[in-house]
Amino acid sequence: MGSRRVTLADVAEAAGVSRSTASEALSGRGRMSEATRAAVREAAAQLGYRPNALARGLRTGRTFSIGLHQLAGADAFATQYVRDFVGGVMLVAKERDYDLMFLSAHPDKPRPSQPQVDGIIIADPIADDLRALELLASGAPVVAAEQFPAGMPGSPVIRIDSTRLLEGLLDHCFAAGARRPLMVAPDANSGWGVLMRSAYVAWCAARAIEPVHVSIAFIDGFEEDEAEMMEQLLAVRPDADLVIVPTEFAALAVVGSLRSRGVPIGADGVQVACLVEAGVLEHLATPVTSIDLHPRILGAACATALIDHLESGTPIPDLTLVEGSLRLRESTGVPAR
Amino acid sequence: MGSRRVTLADVAEAAGVSRSTASEALSGRGRMSEATRAAVREAAAQLGYRPNALARGLRTGRTFSIGLHQLAGADAFATQYVRDFVGGVMLVAKERDYDLMFLSAHPDKPRPSQPQVDGIIIADPIADDLRALELLASGAPVVAAEQFPAGMPGSPVIRIDSTRLLEGLLDHCFAAGARRPLMVAPDANSGWGVLMRSAYVAWCAARAIEPVHVSIAFIDGFEEDEAEMMEQLLAVRPDADLVIVPTEFAALAVVGSLRSRGVPIGADGVQVACLVEAGVLEHLATPVTSIDLHPRILGAACATALIDHLESGTPIPDLTLVEGSLRLRESTGVPAR
DNA sequence: CTGAAAGCGCTAACAC
DNA sequence: GTGTTAGCGCTTTCAG
Numbered sequence: 001m002g003s004r005r006v007t008l009a010d011v012a013e014a015a016g017v018s019r020s021t022a023s024e025a026l027s028g029r030g031r032m033s034e035a036t037r038a039a040v041r042e043a044a045a046q047l048g049y050r051p052n053a054l055a056r057g058l059r060t061g062r063t064f065s066i067g068l069h070q071l072a073g074a075d076a077f078a079t080q081y082v083r084d085f086v087g088g089v090m091l092v093a094k095e096r097d098y099d100l101m102f103l104s105a106h107p108d109k110p111r112p113s114q115p116q117v118d119g120i121i122i123a124d125p126i127a128d129d130l131r132a133l134e135l136l137a138s139g140a141p142v143v144a145a146e147q148f149p150a151g152m153p154g155s156p157v158i159r160i161d162s163t164r165l166l167e168g169l170l171d172h173c174f175a176a177g178a179r180r181p182l183m184v185a186p187d188a189n190s191g192w193g194v195l196m197r198s199a200y201v202a203w204c205a206a207r208a209i210e211p212v213h214v215s216i217a218f219i220d221g222f223e224e225d226e227a228e229m230m231e232q233l234l235a236v237r238p239d240a241d242l243v244i245v246p247t248e249f250a251a252l253a254v255v256g257s258l259r260s261r262g263v264p265i266g267a268d269g270v271q272v273a274c275l276v277e278a279g280v281l282e283h284l285a286t287p288v289t290s291i292d293l294h295p296r297i298l299g300a301a302c303a304t305a306l307i308d309h310l311e312s313g314t315p316i317p318d319l320t321l322v323e324g325s326l327r328l329r330e331s332t333g334v335p336a337r
Numbered sequence: 338m339g340s341r342r343v344t345l346a347d348v349a350e351a352a353g354v355s356r357s358t359a360s361e362a363l364s365g366r367g368r369m370s371e372a373t374r375a376a377v378r379e380a381a382a383q384l385g386y387r388p389n390a391l392a393r394g395l396r397t398g399r400t401f402s403i404g405l406h407q408l409a410g411a412d413a414f415a416t417q418y419v420r421d422f423v424g425g426v427m428l429v430a431k432e433r434d435y436d437l438m439f440l441s442a443h444p445d446k447p448r449p450s451q452p453q454v455d456g457i458i459i460a461d462p463i464a465d466d467l468r469a470l471e472l473l474a475s476g477a478p479v480v481a482a483e484q485f486p487a488g489m490p491g492s493p494v495i496r497i498d499s500t501r502l503l504e505g506l507l508d509h510c511f512a513a514g515a516r517r518p519l520m521v522a523p524d525a526n527s528g529w530g531v532l533m534r535s536a537y538v539a540w541c542a543a544r545a546i547e548p549v550h551v552s553i554a555f556i557d558g559f560e561e562d563e564a565e566m567m568e569q570l571l572a573v574r575p576d577a578d579l580v581i582v583p584t585e586f587a588a589l590a591v592v593g594s595l596r597s598r599g600v601p602i603g604a605d606g607v608q609v610a611c612l613v614e615a616g617v618l619e620h621l622a623t624p625v626t627s628i629d630l631h632p633r634i635l636g637a638a639c640a641t642a643l644i645d646h647l648e649s650g651t652p653i654p655d656l657t658l659v660e661g662s663l664r665l666r667e668s669t670g671v672p673a674r
Numbered sequence: 675c676t677g678a679a680a681g682c683g684c685t686a687a688c689a690c
Numbered sequence: 691g692t693g694t695t696a697g698c699g700c701t702t703t704c705a706g
Contacts, residue, residue: 005451005476007699018677023701032675048474053450054400055699058391058682064449065438077424087414094441097449101402102437104430112401112434113390114342116453137385139342252620280617283589344683355693360685369691392683395698 006047015043026051057116065099066306067117069135071107071126079247080278081295085123085145088299096307105131114138119306121145123299127152127189143306143316145298147191156316158301160293160324162192162275163199168326169244169273169291170203176267176333178242179209184233185246185275187215193246196275200244212237216246226253242271242332248278251288255331267333277327287329298322343384352380363388394453402436403643404454406472408444408463416584417615418632422460422482425636433644442468451475456643458482460636464489464526480643480653482635484528493653495638497630497661499529499612500536505663506581506610506628507540513604513670515579516546521570522583522612524552530583533612537581549574553583563590579608579669585615588625592668604670614664624666635659 012022017040024030025040043049057063068089070082077083093100101117107129119141125132127149136142142155173181183200186193197213204211214233230253234240245251251274255265263269265286274281277292301322308314349359354377361367362377380386394400405426407419414420430437438454444466456478462469464486473479479492510518520537523530534550541548551570567590571577582588588611592602600606602623611618614629638659645651 005699008701009699019699020678020701020703021676024676027701029701030675036675050448050451050471050475052395052699053453054391054395055682056450056701057453058389058395058684058698059700059702061682063391063453065453067436077420077427083414083420083424090414090439093439094443097441097443097446099404099441099452100439102427102430102439104434104436106431106434109434111387113393114387115436116390116394116400116402134387138387280620283617283621285622342683345685346683356683357685357687357694358692361692364685366685367691373691389683392698393685395682395700396684396686398698 005052006049008049008051010047011040011044011049014047015040054116062310063099063116063118064097065101065117066093066303066310067101067103067115067120067135067140068123069103069105069120069132070123071105071129071132078249079276080280081247081276081293082123084295085299088296088301089121089303090299091296092300092303092307096303098307103131103135107131110134115140118310119143121299121302121306122155123302125149125152125191127191141306141309141316143302145302147195149189149191149194152191154318156305156318156320158298158305158320158322159192160298161321162291162293162324163195165291165324165326166196166199166275167203169289169332170200172289172326172328173242173271173273173332174207176271178271178332180237180240181209181212181242181244182234182237182240183211183213183244184216184250185213185244187217189217196246212240226250227256230254230257240270242273244273244275246275248274248276248280250274251278251281251290252284255284255286255288265331271333272331282327282329286331289329289332290327292325292327294322294324342389343386345386345388347384348377348381348386351384352377391453399647400436400453400455401434402438402454403430403640403647404438404440404452404457404472404477405460406440406442406457406469407460408442408466408469415586416613417617418584418613418630419460421632422636425633425638426458426640427636428633429637429640429644433640435644440468440472444468447471452477455647456480458636458639458643459492460639462486462489462528464528478643478646478653480639480646482639484532486526486528486531489528491655493642493655493657495635495642495657495659496529497635498658499628499630499661500532502628502661502663503533503536503612504540506626506669507537509626509663509665510579510608510610510669511544513608515608515669517574517577518546518549518579518581519571519574519577520548520550520581521553521587522550522581524554526554533583549577563587564594567591567594577607579610581610581612583612585611585613585617587611588615588618588627589621592621592623592625602668608670609668619664619666623668626666626669627664629662629664631659631661 012019022040025037120135122144124146125148136153144157146159148154185196201211274290277290281288305316349356359377362374457472459481461483462485473490481494483496485491522533538548551573611627614627618625642653646653
């Protein structure tokens with residue numbers, strides 16, 4: 001089996017019909033005697049025929065695959081958010097029997113060819129990402145998760161109402177006594193980072209609190225030298241009584257840093273919160289509060305919207321909000337159970 | 338921009354040459370005046386030409402994409418092992434500028450078409466996985482990670498020497514006093530599960546210890562009803578002084594179960610170890626010992642071997658061993674720092 | 675109801 | 691040096 005590729009011509013010959021008849025017989029189209037159809041099916045099964053997706057795609061313009069572009073994820077696939085988002089996309093892809101293409105993600109080298117997919121999901125678009133721009137201009141349907149940075153051409157977006165959740169988080173920390181917050185968040189390249197930052201600033205303004213924030217390049221991740229890096233960031237507001245960080249790695253680094261200095265974590269020391277939920281936060285000695293962006297659901301929603309659009313022409317709304325939730329834990333003053 | 342797809346014919350016309358000349362000019366082949374070549378390049382850039390990967394692939398047989406088949410991962414993408422493995426593959430794919438195709442993974446429904454990829458990585462092959470069998474028979478080069486179950490047609494394999502690591506782990510636990518071990522591991526469908534199981538049995542035999550083990554279907558995961566399920570498993574050997582589990586979810590469940598019964602974790606209670614490392618194990622109140630399969634390195638090794646083979650014909654050895662390591666932690670008696 | 679022919683966009687022989 | 695031609699495997703009119 002499988003010695004040489006068996007083509008539709010082989011099947012047609014074996015069944016004693018022409019290629020076009022064979023094609024229609026297998027796809028269930030055309031009108032023909034049941035006997036003919038059965039004979040073709042039989043021959044195809046006998047020979048182990050599988051249509052060549054390339055040829056079919058070239059002819060029909062459909063490949064039954066969708067593309068996923070994820071700049072941050074390509075480097076490290078680091079955060080649980082990204083992995084869960086991808087998991088959600090995979091789940092739907094499997095259900096609808098689409099292949100899922102991870103588009104190779106060089107931020108500044110153009111793609112060597114057009115991607116051979118029916119539609120594209122862009123997760124967390126980053127400004128100046130050349131390939132994201134290429135994809136947006138490619139003419140293929142695109143759905144993006146989270147937020148486009150200012151100045152980037154858009155597409156339908158699906159995201160969590162994270163602004164509102166952040167406000168809830170800040171209210172909670174405030175109630176637990178926080179007055180000198182420090183926020184570490186991605187820089188202006190990330191639409192989501194901008195969203196978080198401006199919500200933070202607005203909230204602070206409403207309470208006459210000075211907003212202090214530090215930018216990081218999101219892509220760099222936090223996996224190396226995290227402790228040292230964190231120390232530097234904390235130095236921006238040494239008297240902070242609340243530290244908000246963007247990834248679980250940063251959270252681990254802050255917690256480690258505080259612990260090594262003997263500072264208690266929580267309302268009676270320094271509160272810590274993470275902008276993005278990750279399983280590890282719950283299992284720390286002092287569990288850390290976070291915003292759960294429900295990445296799996298978000299990824300699934302993107303894939304569903306895209307495939308529905310491809311298959312039934314369902315239009316994709318410009319903006320869809322998916323529900324997120326707050327994970328309040330001991331690090332922001334909730335008492336231990 | 339990007340209103341209608343611009344094709345090679347458009348470029349050729351704009352540059353005033355024929356299609357073939359345009360093709361050769363862009364690909365750097367053929368002999369022609371530098372002026373012509375430059376003119377074609379200019380025209381292509383002007384029009385924003387990107388070759389159609391489908392058409393090129395159909396003609397040349399190369400798509401510059403590789404496929405990844407992962408049965409367990411499709412459902413949940415659950416364990417960190419799977420995610421890190423995929424991360425390793427992605428890293429290499431990006432480096433070599435290959436797209437990475439997640440092949441849709443229905444265990445018992447045949448693929449609708451041949452996958453349009455140059456080569457395939459199968460992670461953790463599972464017996465009776467119809468699509469894995471299809472891929473193995475497809476004629477495309479295949480590399481598998483870990484181990485083929487008995488009776489499954491093979492391909493080159495890259496894996497960790499996990500057998501030796503498990504022996505080291507068992508030795509360590511034995512030294513810390515374990516005499517009544519219980520192992521929970523995947524059933525015979527998983528080649529890796531079989532490997533672990535038989536190493537365990539052999540080790541026990543050498544020490545005249547009764548090997549007790551429980552099978553689970555790996556694919557089911559451990560995410561729901563974990564506590565209840567774990568209780569049932571533990572009941573198989575209620576007096577166990579060492580429990581070995583296959584995933585971090587199972588480890589969390591065991592730890593939770595023991596804690597709720599007030600049993601200390603470690604040499605002075607019940608030792609716990611996980612066959613597969615995950616970050617969360619390190620951050621538990623009592624950190625849990627595990628075997629680090631270095632999934633990222635493993636995934637990268639698979640991708641590198643496959644792409645090297647595709648590009649230079651480098652043969653892939655039948656078996657390649659990658660180094661793993663033991664993560665000894667407090668749960669098996671190492672004293673706290 | 676079935677077969678012949680065209681063509682999706684590209685590349686590789688082979689003439690000119 | 692450059693253009694013409696054929697064909698990768700498939701689907702889709704359109705005659706018969």
